[in-house]
Amino acid sequence: MTKMIKIFDTTLRDGEQSPGCSMNLKEKIEMAKQLERMKVDIIEAGFAISSPGDFMSVKTIAETLKDCTVASLARTAEKDIDRAWEALSNAVSPKIHTFIATSPIHMEYKLMMTPDEVYERSVAMVKYAKKYCSDIEWSAEDATRSDPVFLARIIEGVIKAGATTINLPDTVGYTTPDEYYDFLMKVQELAPSMSNITLSSHCHNDLGLAVANSLAAVKAGATQIECTVNGIGERAGNAAMEEFVMALHTRKDILKAETRIVTTEIARSSNLLSRITGVKVQPNKAIVGENAFAHEAGIHQHGVLQNKETYEIMKPESVGLSQNNLVLGKHSGKHAFRDKVKQLGYDLSEDDVDRMFAKFKELADKKKQVYDRDIEALIAKDSVQVPKTYSLQNFVINSGNTITSTAVIRMLHDGKPIEKVSRGEGPINASFKAIEKIVGTPLKLEDYQLQSVTEGNDALGDALVKISDPEGNLYAGRGLSTDVIEASIHAYINAVNKMIYEKTLKPNGVNKETDKEISN
Secondary structure, three states: OOEEOEEEEOOOOOHHHOOOOOOOHHHHHHHHHHHHHOOOOEEEEEOHHHOHHHHHHHHHHHHHOOOOEEEEEEEOOHHHHHHHHHHHOOOOOEEEEEEEEOOHHHHHHHHOOOHHHHHHHHHHHHHHHHOOOOOEEEEEEOHHHOOHHHHHHHHHHHHHHOOOEEEOOEOOOOOOHHHHHHHHHHHHHHOHHHHHOEEEEEEEOOOOOHHHHHHHHHHOOOOEEEEEHHHOOOOOOEOEHHHHHHHHHHOHHHHOEEOOOOHHHHHHHHHHHHHHHOOOOOOOOOOOOOOOOOOOOHHHHHHHHHOHHHOOOOOHHHHOOOOOOEEEOOOOOHHHHHHHHHHOOOOOOHHHHHHHHHHHHHHHHHOOOEEHHHHHHHHHHHHOOOOOOEEEEEEEEEOOOOOOEEEEEEEEEOOEEEEEEEEEOOHHHHHHHHHHHHHOOOOEEEEEEEEEOOOOOOOOEEEEEEEEOOOOOEEEEEEEEOOHHHHHHHHHHHHHHHHHHHHHHOOOOOOHHHOOOOOO
8 A cells, every 4th residue: 555655845944054054035935835836745944943934934925825834943942932922823724844953962962961851841832833834743862872661651651742743853973774664663663652653854965865765664564754855964964855756756565654745846856956055966966967867878779769668767848858849939918928937837927928039038138048947037037026126227347368357337226326446366356345335334245156048149048147245144146148248246145135134134143042953
């Protein structure tokens, strides 16, 4: 019999803790909507007490989504649980996720609590959370290095107190599949009440075994798996959602389990996250890497041409990949554009269609062939735009191999023009220096990447810029243009606007009390 596995996606919480993967409010909302479109069961939207920004993202996502459960992380402390519920109270289906460490090393050195104190705190705080909502998850941080007998004692206590889900994470990515299976079976044997609740698994990838361990958990009776898009997360990351889901989808004959995930939304989810965070997946990444369905070896190509099943165990279309078919041109009308957008799976308002159609027309005038990926890139970039404190009006570049590059940048700051000139080692460097002069804040370029969206000499250039402010906060910006210098300038300005937006959104900064590693 095939059993249904719930997907608990923690991309917006554990995933965002990964260095370089922070997202602002608009980006989190856009990612959450995509996760809902993919039919994720539970979205952990953040850690509400950690900062005003995290609270606002949990609250906004909870009020926006209608087709999935929204969860907030909380330590086993009343103020954490109060803040989580304040953020979740308007959700269609709220879930409070509270956790505490249970391994000897964590209890002694991090919590400085005795096992009895951990037990009492766990039971009391699950009871406390239960007064707010019916769906309570309790997690044993560093469960796989905990004493099974002690774990079973706490589990029986928190289930009696009202916990509906028990999560037993491999927090440090130390266990192996067989070991994890035996561990979960042992704990369930010692805690018979677990037969009446949801058993969840949250695995980290420090040894590259997160997905394998998650599959072992399913075999051991888990009916909820906690994972992230592209496997982002603390240190080496979490179990990659797309790998776990497609493993179940492809090997139903062995694993006897399935999810409700719409697999054709996997590629878009992966691409959207990469675009938002600026963190690309490696080319050989399973399921969503550029080479996942590429065949270069001659013998492989011959086999695939004869029968794709010789080397492809799943169809590219099953994860949402398709050919870059030519779709529209500069003579195409709005009706054809609207139909194409719907065909690509986007549900845009009429105002959004009008705005995107205007951008499409601008692109079509510069580019002979407009592909699906061009349109998707335009929509993805537009969907996570922040307020434009600064915008580009025009630029002039003087560059060559016998002169020092000079950039004249003219920008609008709240509608007022500002122009600066700067020299640099090449046109990009000169442009960035001129923008820095206009902004009037010392900024450090942390990363710069440029790639084409599609093939051809007139392909859209997709620029990624990461900058840091004097406090060391990192901001990523994207820019699109058939002119790579213009794309780079737009990306830098986008990063500046994000910096201003986030400083406005979080005037009080991070709550220092919780500004530390939070993981399961």
